[in-house]
Amino acid sequence: xxxxxxxxxxxxxxxxxxxxxxxxxxxxxxxxxxxxxxxxxxxxxxxxxxxxxxxxxxxxxxxxxxxxxxxxxxxxxxxxxxxxxxxxxxxxxxxxxxxxxxxxxxxxxxxx
Amino acid sequence: xxxxxxxxxxxxxxxxxxxxxxxxxxxxxxxxxxxxxxxxxxxxxxxxxxxxxxxxxxxxxxxxxxxxxxxxxxxxxxxxxxxxxxxxxxxxxxxxxxxxxxxxxxxxxxxxxxx
Numbered sequence: 001x002x003x004x005x006x007x008x009x010x011x012x013x014x015x016x017x018x019x020x021x022x023x024x025x026x027x028x029x030x031x032x033x034x035x036x037x038x039x040x041x042x043x044x045x046x047x048x049x050x051x052x053x054x055x056x057x058x059x060x061x062x063x064x065x066x067x068x069x070x071x072x073x074x075x076x077x078x079x080x081x082x083x084x085x086x087x088x089x090x091x092x093x094x095x096x097x098x099x100x101x102x103x104x105x106x107x108x109x110x111x112x
Numbered sequence: 113x114x115x116x117x118x119x120x121x122x123x124x125x126x127x128x129x130x131x132x133x134x135x136x137x138x139x140x141x142x143x144x145x146x147x148x149x150x151x152x153x154x155x156x157x158x159x160x161x162x163x164x165x166x167x168x169x170x171x172x173x174x175x176x177x178x179x180x181x182x183x184x185x186x187x188x189x190x191x192x193x194x195x196x197x198x199x200x201x202x203x204x205x206x207x208x209x210x211x212x213x214x215x216x217x218x219x220x221x222x223x224x225x226x227x
Contacts, residue, residue, distance in 0.1 A: 034215075043116070043203050043218025044155065087154055099145075099168065100216060102154025 004088045009107040012082075018075040020106050022088030025069040031092050033064060034100065035073045037084040044087065044102075047073065078110045114138065116219035118204050124225045130192035133222045137185070137206030144181060145216060146172075146189050147203040155203050161187065194226045 005023040012018040024033065034049040048055055048062045050071075055062045061074040075082055087105040117136040125131050137144050142163050147155035158177065160168040163184040172179065176195070181187040191198055201223050205216040 041220070043205070043221055044216075045218065046215035049215070085154075099157045099160065100155075102156070104152070105154055 004090055004103055006086075006088050006103065006106045008104070009109065011109050011111055012075075012078045014080060014110055014112050015077055018078040018082065018108055018110070020073040020075075020086050020088075020108065021070065022073070023070045024088070024090045027068050027090050028092075031090045033062065033068075033071050034089040034091055035060070035062065036087045036089065036100070036102075037082075038087070038105070039081075039084040047086075078108075080110050080112065082108065083110045084108060116204055116206055116217055118202075118219040118222055120222055121220065122223045122225075124227065125194055126227050127196055128193040130190065131194050131224060132188055132190045133202050133204075133224075135187045135189070135204030135219060137187070137204070138208075138217055141206035141208040141217070142184065143207045144187050145205040145207075146179060146187070147205065147218075149201040149203055149221070151200070158189070191224075194224075196226050199224055199226045 032049050032051050035047040036044040037047055038044045048057055048060050050062045050064055052064055052068055064071045085105040085107050087102050089100050119134050123131055144161040146158040148158055149155040157171055159166055159172045159179050161181045164181050177191055179189045201221040203218055203221045205218045207216045
């Protein structure tokens with residue numbers, strides 16, 4: 001599976017959009033981009049995933065560049081409860097075959 | 113729908129002692145995962161089960177770690193004997209091909225401290 005690179009930490013003001021970048025320059029054609037987050041003292045939680053088209057759900061939006069070498073997770077209106085570590089993961093297939101390989105993620109601090 | 117249940121939530125033991133962690137996955141999920149998460153790091157997969165069969169245990173330190181999922185539902189992860197370096201959070205997750213997004217659902221983890 002391709003490796004991902006994320007900033008170690010980011011701050012965001014409450015109510016503003018949080019844009020979390022991820023580089024995955026070695027991604028291959030059948031690999032999906034997944035985003036999970038982990039709030040302190042909890043297990044990771046699925047946010048969103050995509051292959052090449054932009055995706056949106058009730059939690060976030062995922063923007064994948066045309067060459068698929070990078071992506072951005074967007075939390076449109078960040079709240080204090082969005083403070084967490086955000087993991088960008090590249091994985092073969094959209095199903096539960098293939099393991100999730102977590103990096104160190106981005107620690108997002110939402111400030112009042 | 114109940115989530116993934118793990119127990120205990122916290123465990124403190126002395127080195128060389130045995131320890132066991134228990135996981136009850138979401139009902140109907142046939143795939144179960146055990147991860148280990150060291151402080152400041154992301155989770156690392158230890159073992160994956162499809163029903164009662166371990167299909168990926170390549171990262172499980174087999175000299176001291178063992179796992180079982182006898183009836184394809186609950187699972188137990190054991191360490192014997194524990195070492196100082198085993199201090200970590202042990203996470204259980206489950207998934208199923210029939211669920212939306214086919215994502216992994218994680219439990220809260222068991223925080224182990226070996227003294």
